[in-house]
Amino acid sequence: MTAWVSASSKFATLRSRYHPILPFCYFTLKASRTALRFRNLVHKGFILKPETLGQHLLSRRLLLKLTQKEVATRLSTLREHYERWERDEVEPTASFWPRLISFLGYYPFPLQSPAGWVLMTRRLLGLSQFAFGRRVKAIAKDVREWEHGSSEPPHELLAKIQQIAAPLVGKSPM
Incomplete structure (x- = not known):
């Protein structure tokens, strides 16, 4: 009778660790919530080192758990x-x-x-090439050539462009 009780108690301890899906398996898998969330984000299309604007937008949207419609509303544009x-x-x-x-x-x-620098400053200000050229006292053709890298702005003008961009980098219009 004693042998039966000890076998029964041994079975009871095994039964407490019993997993209903894997009845032959007596160990537990553990993962942090962060690892599971990251795995879920990657599955949805999250990119760790995005290169294009679209990849940056997708990764940020997934990180914030937003839909495309919610982001479009925040940006005051259409979802399409x-x-x-x-x-x-x-x-x-x-x-x-x-x-x-x-x-x-x-x-x-x-x-x-x-x-x-020229392209970033123009984008931060939200100006067209023509409007940006008026702001820095240059013609739109020069601005286009600077952005494409076919020519460079004069050093004084580049310093002015960097001065314009410096306060805007940390500023948020939304």
Whole structure:
């Protein structure tokens, strides 16, 4: 009788660790919530090192757990427009850039050249090439050439452009 009781108690302890889906398995799998959330984000399309504007927008939207319609409403645009930006089908117009940068919380492209500075400053201000040229006292053709890297702005003008951009980098229009 004693042997039966000890076998019974041994079975009771095994039964307390018994998993209903895997009856032959007596161990528990554990994972942190962060790891599971990250795995879920990656499954939905989250990109750890985004390169295009669309990848940046998609990753930020998934991180905030927002739908495309909710983001479009925040940016004051149509869901269809936002969807096309996220898929990298079209580039947003100049007036949307300040809101996009505010939504992302950073400027999504590297500033490795004067062309990058000119383009970032123009996008932060939300100006067309013509309007930006008037602001820095240059013609639109020059601004276009600076952005494409076919020519560089004079050093004094580049310093002025960087001065214009400096206070805007941390500022949020939304």
